Amino acid sequence: DSGVTQTPKHLITATGQRVTLRCSPRSGDLSVYWYQQSLDQGLQFLIHYYNGEERAKGNILERFSAQQFPDLHSELNLSSLELGDSALYFCASNREGGTGELFFGEGSRLTVL
Amino acid sequence: AQSVAQPEDQVNVAEGNPLTVKCTYSVSGNPYLFWYVQYPNRGLQFLLKYITGDNLVKGSYGFEAEFNKSQTSFHLKKPSALVSDSALYFCAVRDMRNTDKLIFGTGTRLQVFP
Numbered sequence: 001d002s003g004v005t006q007t008p009k010h011l012i013t014a015t016g017q018r019v020t021l022r023c024s025p026r027s028g029d030l031s032v033y034w035y036q037q038s039l040d041q042g043l044q045f046l047i048h049y050y051n052g053e054e055r056a057k058g059n060i061l062e063r064f065s066a067q068q069f070p071d072l073h074s075e076l077n078l079s080s081l082e083l084g085d086s087a088l089y090f091c092a093s094n095r096e097g098g099t100g101e102l103f104f105g106e107g108s109r110l111t112v113l
Numbered sequence: 114a115q116s117v118a119q120p121e122d123q124v125n126v127a128e129g130n131p132l133t134v135k136c137t138y139s140v141s142g143n144p145y146l147f148w149y150v151q152y153p154n155r156g157l158q159f160l161l162k163y164i165t166g167d168n169l170v171k172g173s174y175g176f177e178a179e180f181n182k183s184q185t186s187f188h189l190k191k192p193s194a195l196v197s198d199s200a201l202y203f204c205a206v207r208d209m210r211n212t213d214k215l216i217f218g219t220g221t222r223l224q225v226f227p
Contacts, residue, residue: 002156033214043157043203043217056212090156099164100145100207102215104156 003027006091006105014113018079021108023091025072031055031094032074033102034066038087049074050096081112115140117187117204119218126194127226134189134221136204145207146187147215148178152200160202163187174198194225 003026013019025032034046036059045058049068060066063081068074078085088109092102116139126132138144145164149157161172168180178189189202201222205215 002158004156031213035217042219045214045216048212048214056214058214092157094213099162100213100215101147101159101162102157103159104149106156109154 002103002105004091004093004103004105006089006108008108009106010109010111012111012113013081015081015083017081017112018077019081019110021076021078021089021091021110023074023076023093023105025074025091025093026103029093029095029103030072031096032068032072033092033094034060034074034076035090035092036087037090037107038084043090046076078110081110083112086110086112115206115208115210115216117146117206117216117218119202119204119221121221122219123222123224125224125226128196129193132191132194132198132223132225134202134204134223136187136189136218138185138187138204138206140206142209144187145209146178146180147205147207148172148176148187148189149203149205149217150174150200151203151220157203160189194223196225196227199223199225 005024030051046060048055066076088107090107092104147162148160163180204218
């Protein structure tokens, strides 16, 4: 158990809909990273938050947004869903100043029908 | 740009034989390198890392990795494979430009046959 919690584990929805994925980092970790894992594109970095502020953006679509709240949990919002958004979405956390390894949650599997 | 490459989509090995999963890197400066394993329907689990020091790094579950600066490689190894080692393995490098995110390779599926 990495200590990172993600909900929901599975989500099935229709095209055009909006979903929210939630992540609670390990106790004491201020950084949260979101990654998307799809069959054809491997693990793609989406966005990084540190202590409530956005630190870096990767290949995140404009239809997607994220935030990190004062209690350090983070949410990834996916809107106007398309079939191609079906993927595993991972959250990871780590501590500032460490040697860099990330600790991953079990992921949220999104299926868009 | 920082990147890692995993040249093999799949590696097959018989149980009890040594295994190697290959990774090469391209970074500016000194690399921070990592290996992760992903079992079916699970998240990524950290196996080991190279930051500095000894080129042979030991990690979880009997795995080790050898850092080779001249060949820009960081291959994952295990002296004796187990069927339970069958999983997806990812090499990663830390992006230290403006964030500490990890950049992952495309993954190598390890299949260990009894």
